[in-house]
Amino acid sequence: MKNEVRQWALFTSITGIISIGCYFLAILIPLKGFFWHLNSFSIGVLLGVSLFGLSKIFTQSIFSIVGGLLSLLGGIFMSYMLILQHGLSAYNNSGSSSNGIQAFNYIQLSTDIAFDFFIGIGLIFLCVQMIREGKIWLIVGLIGFVLQPMQIVFNLITFPINPHEKGLLDIGPFAALWLVMIYLLSGRVYLNKK
Template identity: 30%
Template sequence: MDHRVYSQFKKLFLYGGIAGVLSVISYLCIITVSLNPALTFVGVMLFSILGIISWYALHILLKGDMDDHLSVIGFYMGALAFLVLAVFLAAQIAIQAGFEDSFIKELSVDPNTSRLVQRAVRLIDMGLDVVWDMFIGTSFLCYAIVMRRHPYFGWIWTLPFGLLAILLIVLNAATFPWPPSEMGLFDVGPFCGLFMIAIHVRMIGIAIRMNKRSAPEADH
């Protein structure tokens, strides 16, 4: 492999891994820290945009002669998932920010009526949230299958990744439109986030390992 191309791969995996870690951290911040609407919106955009970048880097890392198409499907499913999430969370933030100022103060709407309308609108959010789960779960499953034969991953990564994908899809479909946690079922979301961080840290490690090799010895 040409040294210049090899160097580009190293940078892609390194920056993609860093983008993935920062993406998940951004999401954790917006769900655990009370921020103003503008900062919350920025956090959502960072999560989605950095997530797509990291998912592309993972696709390039995983693709091979036999599983190339499956890796492509996994990337597109993941990119669509991040796009859906960005759209519905941005709409959710805008609605929540505008309700108190416009709907209650300016229109003098009763707070109870406002809460009722917000709950109705929230059902739209929950429906789109399940769409995110379906697409990202399918992406997980595609990548998990490709990982089984990859020298840097293998079955030790495929099994938990595939299990999380199946649980994410099945549980959210079974409790639609309500989140599994509200129906007394197991919420795999936090574990998916942790596993995504683990994968991206692994990517950073792969890039560092490649940096210690010469181009002819590379696996890519």
């Protein structure tokens, strides 16, 4: 069992750090073509599986199980949303008529909210488990317990438009930095469970 926890901790750290690296690469460096698609489409998959892995290093409870599953679904929605966004961008760049583009844009915006909602609820469950784990996880869990409900509430207030487009704080970069803390702590679990 101890070896399985170590494997999940290593998996969580690696996939999590890569997902956050892809996220910041996507918002900071304009990529094109194949590399743009590969980077963007990887973010949700890696985020979802890393948070599912996080649920496996904690004491198994309803909070860790539900949190892991909802976070995995959130990662799936994120990938779906990014694929829709890339499709919309390709359509816009093709010179085709714009009939239906506004409707399609609202579909992808709604999918973005679905991602935030599933990942936010999943992370709230994982935060409850972090708080129950105690020690440094308590502090990290409390930080997330503030960030994630803010993300959900802001999204519900401005639905279907993204909160930052309506002048509200974009929680995404703060959540990404919070996730880096989690992934580094997961690496610590891997190193300490020898």
